[in-house]
Amino acid sequence: MDRKKSKTIVEHEDIDVQFNKLHFDPVNPRGEPETDEEKIRALFGAQSETLMLATHIAENGQNPLERIGIIEHPKLPGHYVIREGNRRLCAMQLLRDPERAPSDASRKAFQKLASSGRQIPDKIQAVLFHEKQKARVWMSVKHEGPQGGLGTLQWGPSEKTRFNREGDTGLTRPKNPNxxxxxxxxxxxxxxxxxxxxxxxxxxxxxxxxxxxxxxxxxxxxxxxxxxxxxxxxxxxxxxxxxxxxxxxxxxxxxxxxxxxxxxxxxxxxxxxxxxEGVAPTHRDQTPYDPAQSPPAKPATRSTGTARSATHPSKRKQLIPNSFAVPVKDNVLLRLVSEGKGLNPDDARFSCNYLNRVILERIVHLYATKYGIGKDGDFASVVQRIIAHAKATTQPPSKGIVNVLNKTADKRTSYSYEIMSNPIHGGSVPTGADNRANWESLQQALEYLLSSMK
Incomplete structure (x- = not known):
């Protein structure tokens, strides 16, 4: 069908257009009317959002869910004016030719992206509107809000969190706090x-x-x-x-x-x-579990044969139960554990938190030293080396112990090395119940490491 005749029937069509035949729209809602394309490029190129968009395009390519919308140029045959996607055009132009960036700083940033990211192709996909007014209909749907359900409905906190369950999407998905x-x-x-x-x-x-x-x-x-x-x-x-x-x-x-x-x-x-008011849980004696996934597992049998104290952890007056033994000869560790057996977590909250941290650190240090797997480097790296070494032994740790060791090396768990370090630097001090709970969480893993060094 002849294109001129089809214009009265087809409102828009998909085409591949030469990149160098695209021009900015002189009348754009993002700025005052401007016919000088260099000034339009400078306007968009100076915006930090354009650099962020260019970064994403360099890493992922053009968004297949959003094509640019164009109309035929009124004066240049075979050329087109961007109706929808002027900022994207600017980002892609500067990726193709960073020297056109408006400042030294932005020029260097675009040069770095251009050298390491995806190349902008000579032809790109676009939607060609045969009437300028028809493009306005869809631009309104996209940019003028929900419009009672006609336009794009923005996600709220719940929708964003549910979407983010599916996995990481790089720049477009910052860690969701909810x-x-x-x-x-x-x-x-x-x-x-x-x-x-x-x-x-x-x-x-x-x-x-x-x-x-x-x-x-x-x-x-x-x-x-x-x-x-x-x-x-x-x-x-x-x-x-x-x-x-x-x-x-x-x-x-x-x-x-x-x-x-x-x-x-x-x-x-x-x-x-x-x-x-007694609402907070007092019996924190379960092997860590996610109730949304599975019920709590029965506490695993300790590899050392050490029995738990007859006194329930929530009622114990000392941080460390008397039954906890240190089967290795290390005077520093013996002194630390001895003092932990005499301190009341409710009266010595700061000291008990520090003891939990330093005993964990000391046992990790002793294990790494004994087996020559490297005690230097950050705590998390040392723990990962310990886990790898322990798994290769004739008595590897249980999944529960590996889970606890992994959590001592992250920054999200109450008994992790990092979190227990916070009070030392002025952070909030755990309660006595928290200190007891942290020790209970750590004890089985600590006993495993100690028994492996006998």
């Missing part, structure tokens, strides 16, 4: 702690704001999911209370107990309230 809050809500609905309707009345962002202060009070062991070492009934009761306090009544007369406008002191006080 991940753990979303996991807790999903688990709570599944367990019947709250209804699906109640979930809609609980703001993800409020939970996320409180979690750094109440995480240990709820017996959560990381910042990602529901992993805990508390007994299921106690964990569920504490979580149910937390979510209940965050639920909006839906009326202006009754405000939720937890507010997104709270300060750190208020959030810390709320955590202490959970402890004072």
């Amino acid at each position: 991940r753990q809050a979303e996991a807790l809500l999903t688990y709570a609905v599944k367990e019947g702690l709250i209804t699906a309707e109640e979930r809609q009345l609980i703001a993800l962002t409020t939970l996320t704001r409180y979690l750094p202060n109440v995480r240990t009070a709820l017996a959560l062991l990381n910042t990602e999911d529901c992993t805990t070492n508390a007994r299921p009934d106690e964990f569920n009761a504490a979580l149910k209370r937390f979510l209940k306090d965050a639920k909006d009544s839906g009326t202006s007369q009754e405000k939720p107990a937890l507010s997104s406008r709270s300060n750190s002191a208020q959030r810390t006080e709320y955590a202490e309230t959970l402890r004072r």
Whole structure:
């Protein structure tokens, strides 16, 4: 069919267009009308968002879900004016020719991207509109908001968190801060702690704001999911209370107990309230597990044969139970453990936290030294070398022990080396219950390492 005749029937069509035949739209909502293309390029090229867009294009190519929209140039036959995608045109032009960037700094940035990223092809896919007005219809749908459902509906915190469960997407997916809050809500609905309707009345962002202060009070062991070492009934009761306090009544007369406008002191006080009122779990004697995935495992048999203290950890007056033995000759470690058996975690919160940290560090150091696997480098690297070495022995560690060792090397778990270092640098000091719980989480792994050095 002849193109001129088809224009009255076909409103738009897909074409491949030569890149060097594309021109900026002189009338663009992102700036005042401007016919000088160099000035338009300078406007977009000076924006940090354009560099970010260019970075993504250099790494991933053009977005296949968004093609540029063009119309025929009114004065240059065979050339086209960009109606939708002027900023993308600028980013791609500067990737093809960084010397056209508006400043020395941006020129260097685009040169680096151009040398290491994907090449911009000579031809790109575009949608050719035969009437300028028809392009406006779709530009409005894209740029002028939801429009009652006609336009693009932006994702809120819940939608973003659900999307991010599927995996990493590089630059387009920064780490979602609401991940753990979303996991807790999903688990709570599944367990019947709250209804699906109640979930809609609980703001993800409020939970996320409180979690750094109440995480240990709820017996959560990381910042990602529901992993805990508390007994299921106690964990569920504490979580149910937390979510209940965050639920909006839906009326202006009754405000939720937890507010997104709270300060750190208020959030810390709320955590202490959970402890004072006996809501926070007190029995933290389970092998760490994620209740959303599986029930708690039975505590594994200790490789050393050492029995747990008859006194429950939550009632023990000392940090380290008397039954914990040190089967290696190291005066420093023996002294540390001896003092840990005499300190009350409720009275010596800072000291007990420091003891947990330094005993972990000392045992890791001794193991690495004994087997010549390198005790230097950051803590996480040493632990990974220890795990690899231990797995190759005739008595490899259980999955539970490997899991604990891995978590001592990250920055998200209450008993990790990094987190236990925070009070030393002015961070909040764990409670006595937290110190006991951290020791209980560490003890089996520490005993395994010690027994391997006998």
